[in-house]
Amino acid sequence: MIPVNEPLLDGNEYKYLMECIETGWISSEGPFVQEFERGMAKAASRRHGIAVCNGTVALEAAVAALGLQPGDEIIMPTFTIISCAAAIVRRGCVPVLVDSDPVTWNMDVAQIEKKITSRTKAIMVVHIYGLPVDMDPVLRIADAYKLRIIEDAAQMHGQTYKGRPCGSFGDISTFSFYPNKHITTGEGGMIVTDDPALAERCRNLRNLCFKTEQRFVHDELGWNFRMTNLQAALGIAQLERLDAFVKIKRRMGARYARLLSGTPGIQLPLRQKDYAENIYWVYALVLDESVPFDAGEAMKRLSKLGIGTRPFFWPMHEQPVFHKMGLFAGEGHPIAERIARRGFYIPSGLALTDDQIEHSAASVKEILR
Ligand SMILES: Cc1ncc(COP(=O)(O)O)c(C=O)c1O
Structure with a gap:
């Protein structure tokens, strides 16, 4: 059987994984996590990277971090993975769907503006199968109607739109590192953003919203969405290639x-x-x-x-x-x-x-x- 996907793990993956074992750094506290965050942020021309345990929760945290309110509408493609809509629905927000372009299979950007109402607060862009969404019209609409943009770049490592990296558009972007992706950590995800406040909020949400001054006291509910040093070790080796x-x-x-x-x-x-x-x-x-x-x-x-x-x-x-x-x-x-x-x-x-x-x-x- 020819498998539908088999990753390539023949670079420094083994070496960096052994380093985790030898040093005992296997949890999310290990040094590879921050190194991988910096590497992915740089690759996406972003200031901040926040590593998480998969691409689904990256979307979950990204939507939560934007502070959208129940009833807010978010325009997104109907043709995508459920992770995108689930992140919206779980916040009590409303996904508003647009159809696909028949040639690229990406969201038909010409349909976005017709879907805007007084409750629309954001557009979730999802690049599908290898070609990016036509971003210029999306950016123009977002600017005109003051909408936030969440960019799901789960499938787009190393892709650019007019020379600018996918993962660099809008307020916040996410990646997945499942083994069928261009780079993999087994399971894994990353949030990238230029906004320091959004980055800090994502870091808190990923880590149970521990308070810095009183660790086991919480103002808000977060999740344990942390990535391990083992996953990040793979990620760094993959990113090199x-x-x-x-x-x-x-x-x-x-x-x-x-x-x-x-x-x-x-x-x-x-x-x-x-x-x-x-x-x-x-x-x-x-x-x-x-x-x-x-x-x-x-x-x-x-x-x-x-x-x-x-x-x-x-x-x-x-x-x-x-x-x-x-x-x-x-x-x-x-x-x-x-x-x-x-x-x-x-x-x-x-x-x-x-x-x-x-x-x-x-x-x-x-x-x-
Ligand atoms: C567009 C898109 N978004 C999100 C995800 C979810 O990523 P993960 O499988 O890492 O949870 C995927 C997974 O393939 C995806 O293709």
Whole structure:
């Protein structure tokens, strides 16, 4: 079986992990955590980094830190992972959804302004699958309506928009380091921001809101979202190779494109927009309407040929958990609905060999024949 993702851990990961063991620094108090925070902040052109234990809680803390009030509306894409909407709903805020762009699969920025009401307080931008959201219109709208921006850059390590790093936009940005990301810590996340007050608030929220002057007395409820020194050791070793990893992913994308372009029945990821070149977080495919089966069937057929796949995200407006909460009743977002049903991705990890890419592409052609 060719796995859908396999990380590359052949740099200094072992050396730095051994250093944790030898020095006994394995908790979040160890020195690698702050070093990784500084490294990620620098990579994203931000002043502050706050390491946390995954990308989901990074969003949770980021939304909480902004001080949004129950009932405040936050505009976000329907086509994303549930972590984004959950962070909003758990604060009592209201996610307001926009559909996807059919070519990049990112949020359709042309729909944002129509969704603004007197209760709108923020926009949550989520860069999807390898190309960033078109940020200029988002920044213009946020400025005109005085909205905060939360940027979910979970999939965008090393990507830029018009030369500016993803993770540097808006008030606060988040990353994930799950093993399918360009750099991994096993599980892990990071919040980055330029605002010292927001950074301090995130640090408190991540650490149970201990009071500095009286440790076990709390004015507010926080969480234990801390990252361990072991995770940060991996993160530093991975970050050292981020540029090389982006090159590997772009080579993978170019190879797949050469092998698959012109194949009837599938939409391939766009190689570039005028603002960015794809970094192929995953190599995603969407079946045309002419194909007589959906993504579920395609993945089953590929599995029989030994090819690992994953489905696309399922839209937030079609989530039973939100329907039970009375959210999104009767909403329709046709692009997201179509790509959720007809989209999937094929092996795209950093450890993928050229032979595996060729075999995966040949198998895709075979199931479409
Ligand atoms: C866009 C996006 N946001 C948030 C997350 C959540 O990150 P984690 O899996 O580290 O909790 C993911 C995970 O893939 C993601 O793709």
